[in-house]
Every structure is written in structure tokens, then in C-alpha cells.
Amino acid sequence: MRGFVLVLICWLAACSDRLGHFAGVPATLVEVGGSRFEVRLRGTLAEATRVNPQYAPRLGPLRQQAATAMARVSGCEVRGVLGDQAVMTGILHC
Template sequence: MKWILSFLLLMSCAQATPHFAGVPATRVEVDGSIFDVRVRGNLAEAVRVNRQYAPRLGPIRDRAEIAMAQASGCPVMEVMGDAAVTTGVLGCDQAEGRRLLQTVRSTPNYECFDYWGGDGYDEFQCYPY
């Protein structure tokens, strides 16, 4: 019984929150952190799907911001959440195709490469330069 419960809990780890349910994910790797990013309107959600030892929000926040910007094509105005699930307020709205605000946060310089992962995700890998 413990095994079944553990399996069910593990399966739910990379699921979207209710607001992003049904939205396809883009998998983005940023400096060793892997996120499934979903975008709806002017919000983005980055769910960290890899295991990392004792992550704090500090370094994960910057990586999640880069992942959300890469997946959405929009600047990220604010990032909230914890080390597992973060939500970003985007500076544009994909559905309307317009920029809402000018970005106020500066992010480190990363170079991202798009590649086909073969598992149904759009995938990017991002590295600092």
C-alpha cells in the first residue's frame, strides 16, 4: 500500500496547477534545473521536474525566470512561488500579441538552444555566457 501511495504522489509532482490545467508544457533546462513551463495569458508557470539537493528559491528564481521568458517570448516582470513551482507575471500577453509593460528586472546573460527531445515537449537548454 505504501508503494502505491508513493507512486501516485510521485506522478503528481510535475502536474500543472488548476489555472494552467490543459495547457501544453515546454520543457526548458537552465543551468542544471529542468522546468515544465506553461503559459496562459500574461502568466507563466514553471514547475521544476528534476531533483536537486536542498534548493533555495534564490538561485531557482532566476533560472525559472529565464525558463519562462524563453518559453513565452515575453519579459518576466515578477516571479513568485517556491523552489518547486513558480509563477511569473509576463510583460506581454501571448493571446493578444502585445507588450503590456517594459521589463524592470535584469537577468544574467544566457544562451538557449532549441532541440527536439523526442518525448512530446518543445525543449530548450540554456547556459550562462
């Protein structure tokens, strides 16, 4: 049991990386509709991190703004966007 807990703690520590899949990928700053995003690309995925302060933004409008930012940086069509008001991940179709 003690070994299982140790493995679980190590696994959780490995998963705590702030950027995860996009670690080490340079960001491109894009502004869309008054929101600023840092966009990172890796393979067929894009990550948009909103970097401007905004009080209680709704995900609906932000999702479209993030998709537009991802499309500008990648030059690809964005098929879907998931995430929250701060960090969104999009699926690219080039």
C-alpha cells in the same frame, strides 16, 4: 451549520486541482543552469514547475532560472516570480 461545512468541503475539493489555472495547458520542457522546468503559459502568466531532483535548492537562484525559462518559452519579459522551489508563477510583460 451542517450546510456551511458541506459547502466548505466542496469548495476545498474544487481548489485541490494540482495545476489550477494552468490545467490542460501543454508544457514545454526547458533546461536552465542545470535545472529542468516544465513551463506553461496562459494569458499574462507563466508557470514553471521544476522537474529534476535537487537536494535543498535555494529559491534565490531558482527564481532567476525559472524567469529565464519562462522568458525563453514566452518570448516576453518576466516582471516578477513568486512561488517555492518546486512551482513558480511569473508575470509576463509582452
